[in-house]
Amino acid sequence: MSAAFYQDEVKFYVAVDCIILGFNNKELNVLLYKRSFEPMKGQWSLMGGFVKSGESVDEAASRVLTDCTGIEHLFMEQIGAYGDVSRDLGERVISVAYYSLVNMNDFSPEILESHNATWTKISELPDLIFDHNQMINDTLSVLKKKAASRPIGFNLLPEQFTLPQLQTLYEAIYQTLLDKRNFRKKLNAMDILEKLDIKDKKSSKRGAFLYKFNEKKYNKWVEQGFDFSL
Amino acid sequence: MSAAFYQDEVKFYVAVDCIILGFNNKELNVLLYKRSFEPMKGQWSLMGGFVKSGESVDEAASRVLTDCTGIEHLFMEQIGAYGDVSRDLGERVISVAYYSLVNMNDFSPEILESHNATWTKISELPDLIFDHNQMINDTLSVLKKKAASRPIGFNLLPEQFTLPQLQTLYEAIYQTLLDKRNFRKKLNAMDILEKLDIKDKKSSKRGAFLYKFNEKKYNKWVEQGFDFSL
DNA sequence: CCAAAAGTGTTCATAGTACACCCATGT
DNA sequence: ACATGGGTGTACTATGAACACTTTTGG
Numbered sequence: 245m246s247a248a249f250y251q252d253e254v255k256f257y258v259a260v261d262c263i264i265l266g267f268n269n270k271e272l273n274v275l276l277y278k279r280s281f282e283p284m285k286g287q288w289s290l291m292g293g294f295v296k297s298g299e300s301v302d303e304a305a306s307r308v309l310t311d312c313t314g315i316e317h318l319f320m321e322q323i324g325a326y327g328d329v330s331r332d333l334g335e336r337v338i339s340v341a342y343y344s345l346v347n348m349n350d351f352s353p354e355i356l357e358s359h360n361a362t363w364t365k366i367s368e369l370p371d372l373i374f375d376h377n378q379m380i381n382d383t384l385s386v387l388k389k390k391a392a393s394r395p396i397g398f399n400l401l402p403e404q405f406t407l408p409q410l411q412t413l414y415e416a417i418y419q420t421l422l423d424k425r426n427f428r429k430k431l432n433a434m435d436i437l438e439k440l441d442i443k444d445k446k447s448s449k450r451g452a453f454l455y456k457f458n459e460k461k462y463n464k465w466v467e468q469g470f471d472f473s474l
Numbered sequence: 475m476s477a478a479f480y481q482d483e484v485k486f487y488v489a490v491d492c493i494i495l496g497f498n499n500k501e502l503n504v505l506l507y508k509r510s511f512e513p514m515k516g517q518w519s520l521m522g523g524f525v526k527s528g529e530s531v532d533e534a535a536s537r538v539l540t541d542c543t544g545i546e547h548l549f550m551e552q553i554g555a556y557g558d559v560s561r562d563l564g565e566r567v568i569s570v571a572y573y574s575l576v577n578m579n580d581f582s583p584e585i586l587e588s589h590n591a592t593w594t595k596i597s598e599l600p601d602l603i604f605d606h607n608q609m610i611n612d613t614l615s616v617l618k619k620k621a622a623s624r625p626i627g628f629n630l631l632p633e634q635f636t637l638p639q640l641q642t643l644y645e646a647i648y649q650t651l652l653d654k655r656n657f658r659k660k661l662n663a664m665d666i667l668e669k670l671d672i673k674d675k676k677s678s679k680r681g682a683f684l685y686k687f688n689e690k691k692y693n694k695w696v697e698q699g700f701d702f703s704l
Numbered sequence: 705c706c707a708a709a710a711g712t713g714t715t716c717a718t719a720g721t722a723c724a725c726c727c728a729t730g731t
Numbered sequence: 732a733c734a735t736g737g738g739t740g741t742a743c744t745a746t747g748a749a750c751a752c753t754t755t756t757g758g
Contacts, residue, residue, distance in 0.1 A: 406737090407737085407738090408736080408737070424737085424738080424739095425738090425739070425740075428738080428739085429740090447735095447736075447737095448735065448736040448737065449734085449735065449736075449737095450735080450736065450737055450738090451736095451737080452736080452737055452738090453737090453738095
């Protein structure tokens with residue numbers, strides 16, 4: 245009976261594509277994989293999959309993310325729908341893109357290998373299949389805007405991080421150099437970080453203090469309207 | 475042959491829903507219509523339609539917009555995809571929402587009537603079918619952000635408009651009162667308006683000067699990064 | 705003549721920006 | 732001892748925010 249309502253209409257394959265961003269060595273990276281099936285087998289592509297019959301589009305994206313990272317409940321937001329007629333060369337497929345921000349340290353080489361996946365620097369992106377380059381560009385511009393109004397960037401860092409790390413992250417997002425003192429002044433005013441008594445010596449002899457979030461203060465900022473435009 | 479690639483996957487109905495916003499009498503309005511078919515016949519709903527086989531999703535939205543306004547090439551941007559399993563009570567339908575900003579004066583009562591459509595104040599929205607209230611809320615928050623970074627608000631006004639009109643428009647978008655002198659000071663600094671020698675006396679005895687865009691200056695602002703956060 | 709909306713500048717507080725030197729430590 | 736990256740404060744500038752009175756004219 246319910247099928248009768250819309251029966252004259254056409255149906256489409258609907259897919260999700262995930263832009264999984266990580267941060268390492270002063271650069272944003274995206275997780276790409278070598279497509280193992282036709283069409284475009286062997287070409288670089290984003291992680292994706294088709295929406296199944298019993299799941300929502302969000303659930304499909306979440307499933308794909310968990311599949312290829314092994315991690316559940318990752319931070320994830322929708323970018324939008326891509327619906328050009330010939331965007332997929334195999335068949336008409338409408339795709340909804342999602343981006344996720346992850347900590348690259350959480351990825352074992354094994355997980356990556358088992359999916360034919362590799363981290364690729366944003367600055368060295370190859371040509372991807374279909375409209376996947378477009379999806380990444382759209383994500384990067386969304387990220388720039390979002391990062392200024394919500395402290396989402398922290399999803400890209402490990403739980404404990406140094407201020408120089410945080411600064412280079414924002415430099416990578418905004419594609420600009422920031423003044424060290426002004427950056428710290430602003431962070432200090434926000435008062436959302438908790439300084440730990442441990443130093444990280446991976447990147448310098450002197451070592452840099454580690455920080456982590458103060459969840460409560462952080463949530464207060466999010467509610468009251470965040471401004472992180474540096 | 476191409477069909478073979480994805481043949482194990484499920485297909486879905488894909489629809490577009492259009493949030494058509496107008497501005498009048500100090501308030502934002504949205505175009506709603508009374509649904510003329512099942513399911514939910516007789517309920518209030520956004521303008522929408524199914525994506526047809528030969529058209530892109532954007533084209534479908536554009537078609538729906540032209541259908542119910544009689545105007546071509548309206549300003550239009552995608553809000554996102556809505557893919558919950560049971561969002562449409564008739565059948566599984568994935569919908570992509572678009573918003574458009576229009577000049578309410580361009581709508582003859584006849585066009586509206588012929589679609590069972592009426593303008594409804596945002597502040598007096600009824601319960602709409604499915605997730606359409608959600609779509610409108612999402613649109614309004616996108617609009618708030620976009621209007622601050624691009625001068626899109628002008629799409630809601632006639633070609634010639636007064637400064638008090640423009641101010642109440644931004645007050646409606648931001649849901650706040652603005653200081654007249656600061657508002658004008660900022661606009662003046664931007665230098666994107668052209669003052670005409672005509673006065674509009676519809677809303678006061680004294681009359682207010684009409685302005686229109688200076689397209690060139692306007693485009694310059696858009697390129698160089700716009701800031702209209704009032 | 706008066707009600708109702710249009711128009712017009714200045715002052716103050718806040719936030720952003722520019723800028724240079726000392727510190728700690730592993731090699 | 733020195734090279735490398737970590738850490739700190741101040742002065743200037745620009746931007747946003749608050750604020751009140753005069754002008755015009757239709758009724």
